[in-house]
Amino acid sequence: MKRVLFLLFTWSLAALFAVAIWRDTDREWTRTQRRFFKTLAKGERRGLSPGIKQLIISDLDRVDRCTTCHLAVDKPQLALAEEPFTAHPGQILQSHPPEKFGCTVCHGGQGLATEAEAAHGDVKHWEEPLLRGPLVQASCARCHGDVQAIAAHAPLAIEGEALFRAKGCYGCHAVRDFGQTVSQDLTAIGSKSYLLMEADFEMMDPPHDRIQWLTSKLRHPRRLNPGVRPEHLPPGEEEVFPSAMPRFGLADDEVRALAVYLLSLTEFNPPVSYTTPAAPPAPAPVYSSAEARGQAVFERFGCAGCHGSGGLGGRHNWNGGLGQEIPSLLHVKAYYGQDIESLKELIRRGRQPVPRADPARPRTLLYMPAWADRIAEEDLDALVAYLLSLSDRLPQAASE
Ligand code: HEC
Ligand code: HEC
Ligand code: HEC
Ligand code: HEC
Ligand code: HEC
Incomplete structure (x- = not known):
């Protein structure tokens, strides 16, 4: 009896062993390599050996x-x-040789995975999705201190x-110490962990990764807010919450470019030997008039994020007075033309909270932030000159 048991035991061990060997020769990567080696003539195989490459x-x-699979990249x-x-x-591999740079940077x-899905980051626990096609341009700024210097390769x-500035994203968001603090700091948005914060991905199509999250957020700013689910919201308010971020009506190629920029904002900190020098300081611009200088101030600080491009208005502010919109700035001259000092004071100190349309409902999420510690006095004078000039553009604005 004992002998039979012993035999059964050794047979099953041998069988397990055989299965293990068979499994090992039938991995995805071994099949991939066999497919590739079959295409090669005898002479071409020299110097190439099967096995995991690292x-x-x-x-x-x-x-x-x-x-291991991308056998011919170089x-x-x-x-x-x-x-x-x-x-x-x-x-690009000539200036970034694989032995020094690898691929995942x-x-x-x-990097370590040997199955395509996992290697490409297409698995639940992995937060770094594969950057395919032009999305790979998101990684250049991690090492290139001056992306302008390689502009032709990272358009x-x-x-x-440029869009981040032009749309006025800085009016609410800061990136590396520049911008307002109305909403969250986006300095490291490209490496933010959505797993840790248990982001709600239910409202968007798969794949449930960072690229898709940021792209969906830009397409549907008001619908997506990490951590807030529609069923947690008061009835009838799903439309306005969870997010106060305005809709910008971005075109698909603008969404893609903004996503590349956002993905480029990471905490990645390479050793110096992997970096290239930072941009030289830009020469101080010369303006033809105070209004032109003021317009540049308006654009640089992101006033357009809340007041619309050129101060035209149209941005929603849920439960705010004035038709639940942030006021346009076309009438600044009419309201403040006789009292420039109070206009300057308003910009310096901001105004918060904004009067509510319905006092029974919660306060508005957007307000006029304070700029005293951001905008220098000479720039403020120029800004005011620009704001006062906006009413002159009224007929033009209306016909646009
Ligand atoms: C310095 C950055 C950099 C490194 C390092 C790098 N690549 Fe690329 N890779 C690029 C760029 C840029 C493209 C072109 C993207 C496009 O289509 O615009 C590209 C394209 C590709 C493509 C073609 C498909 C696609 O998405 O466009 C493959 C496949 C690829 N890389 C694999 C690799 C592998 C494997 C390695 C490691 C040996 C590697 N790359 C290392 C920057 C890099
Ligand atoms: C097990 C084999 C395997 C491994 C390992 C693997 N890949 Fe791939 N890769 C593939 C296959 C197959 C495709 C084509 C199908 C696809 O696009 O998913 C592909 C496609 C790609 C593409 C996109 C091509 C396109 O046109 O969209 C890129 C970029 C890429 N791989 C990069 C990488 C990088 C970077 C790694 C390492 C982190 C890696 N791959 C590891 C098998 C592999
Ligand atoms: C891990 C850091 C790193 C990443 C990521 C990186 N580079 Fe580079 N790159 C370098 C370094 C370092 C050099 C300088 C190489 C040398 O000359 O020794 C360089 C050189 C270059 C060069 C050639 C030299 C020049 O300045 O004209 C180009 C072009 C370039 N990179 C483009 C890119 C693009 C495009 C991307 C993104 C797809 C990218 N790099 C991503 C570190 C990086
Ligand atoms: C009027 C203020 C405002 C402006 C202007 C604004 N946002 Fe937002 N944004 C918000 C608020 C509030 C949130 C946080 C709540 C939420 O996630 O919806 C947010 C969240 C985000 C997030 C999500 C961050 C995360 O954790 O995933 C991204 C990305 C973002 N904004 C990008 C942008 C970009 C790009 C622009 C310019 C096109 C922009 N924002 C302009 C108010 C604004
Ligand atoms: C985060 C959104 C936000 C940003 C960014 C913002 N504002 Fe405002 N602003 C508001 C809101 C909301 C009001 C309305 C305040 C109220 O009703 O009390 C307002 C009011 C104003 C007013 C008064 C308009 C009136 O009709 O009384 C001026 C002028 C103004 N903002 C200028 C600016 C300038 C200049 C900038 C850029 C430096 C700027 N704002 C940036 C939200 C913003």
């Missing part, structure tokens, strides 16, 4: 196994048209930053 980048604390002579066997596009994803990153 790029160990100790300076960046990474081990990237992407080249061997254009062997490349095929089909992924993962293409040659790397462009010349630019593309995100999960979306440049466009996104």
Whole structure:
């Protein structure tokens, strides 16, 4: 009896062992490699061996196994048209050789994984999604202190930053010590953990990752607010809450550029040998008039985020007086033309809270922030000149 049991035991061990070996030769990456090696002539195989490939980048604390499947990224002579066997596009691997840079520092994803889904970050617990196609431009600013210097290679990153300014995002959000504190600081939004804050992804289509979150937020600013679910809201208020962020009506390519810019804002801090010098200080601009200077101040500080481009208005402020809108600035001259000092004082100190349309309902979420510690007095004079000039643009504005 004992002997039979012993035999059964050894047989099952042997069987388990065989299954393990078979499993190991039938992994996704082994199949991928077999597919690739079949396309090669005998001579071409020289120097190439099967097995897991890894790029160990100790300076960046990474081990990237992407080249286990992406076998020809740095061997254009062997490349095929089909992924993962293409040659790397462009010349970028020449200035960023794989032995020194790896792949994930630019593309995100999960370096150690050997299955495509996991490697591409398409798994629940991994927060770094793969940056495909032009989205990879989000990573350039992590090392390039002056993205303008590589502008030709990162046009979306440049466009996104310009849009962030032009749309007035700085009127509510700060990035690296510049901007208002009406809403959250976006300095590290590109590496924020949505897992930790248990963000509500129910209101958006999959994939439930950071790229999709930021893109959806830009498309539907008012609908998405991390951490707040519609069923937690008072009846009838789902439309206005959870978010006070205005709708900007962004076009798809603007959403993409802004997403690239937001994704580029991370806490990643590479060693100096991986960085390039910061931008030289910009020369002080010369303005043709006080109004022109004031317009630049208006644009730089993001007044448009709340008052609309050119102060035209149209931004919703739930339960605010004046038709639940933030006032347009076209009538500043009529209201304050006789009392410039009180206009300046309003801008310096801001105004909060804003009178409510319905006193029984909660206070408005948006208010006029204070600018005294941000806008220098000479700039304030120019800003006021610009605001007073806005009424002259009225007929033009109306016909637009
Ligand atoms: C197990 C094999 C495997 C591994 C490991 C792997 N990939 Fe891929 N990769 C693929 C396959 C297959 C495709 C094509 C299908 C797809 O787009 O998902 C692909 C596609 C891609 C694409 C996009 C191509 C396109 O046109 O959209 C990028 C970029 C990429 N991989 C980068 C990486 C990076 C970076 C890593 C390492 C973190 C990695 N891959 C690891 C198999 C792999
Ligand atoms: C310095 C940044 C950088 C590094 C490092 C880098 N790439 Fe790329 N990669 C790019 C850029 C830029 C593109 C072109 C994107 C586009 O289509 O505009 C690209 C494109 C690709 C593509 C084509 C599909 C796509 O998404 O456009 C694949 C596949 C790819 N890279 C894989 C890799 C692998 C594997 C490694 C590691 C050996 C790697 N890359 C390292 C910047 C980088
Ligand atoms: C991990 C840091 C890092 C990342 C990420 C990175 N670079 Fe670089 N890049 C460098 C360094 C360092 C050099 C300088 C290499 C040298 O000359 O020794 C360089 C050089 C270059 C060069 C050539 C030299 C020049 O200034 O003309 C270009 C172009 C370039 N990078 C573009 C990009 C683009 C586009 C991206 C994003 C897709 C990117 N880089 C992402 C670190 C990085
Ligand atoms: C009038 C004020 C206001 C302006 C202007 C504004 N936002 Fe917001 N934004 C908010 C508020 C309030 C929140 C926080 C509540 C929420 O998430 O909806 C927010 C949240 C966000 C988030 C989500 C952060 C996260 O945790 O995921 C992003 C991203 C964002 N804003 C980007 C932008 C961009 C880009 C612009 C310019 C196009 C912009 N915002 C302009 C008020 C504003
Ligand atoms: C976060 C949103 C926000 C930003 C950014 C903002 N404002 Fe305001 N502003 C308001 C609100 C709300 C009011 C209405 C206050 C009230 O009703 O008491 C207001 C009122 C004003 C008024 C008075 C208008 C009137 O009809 O009485 C002026 C002038 C003004 N803002 C100028 C500016 C300037 C200049 C900037 C940029 C430096 C700016 N605001 C940035 C929200 C904002």
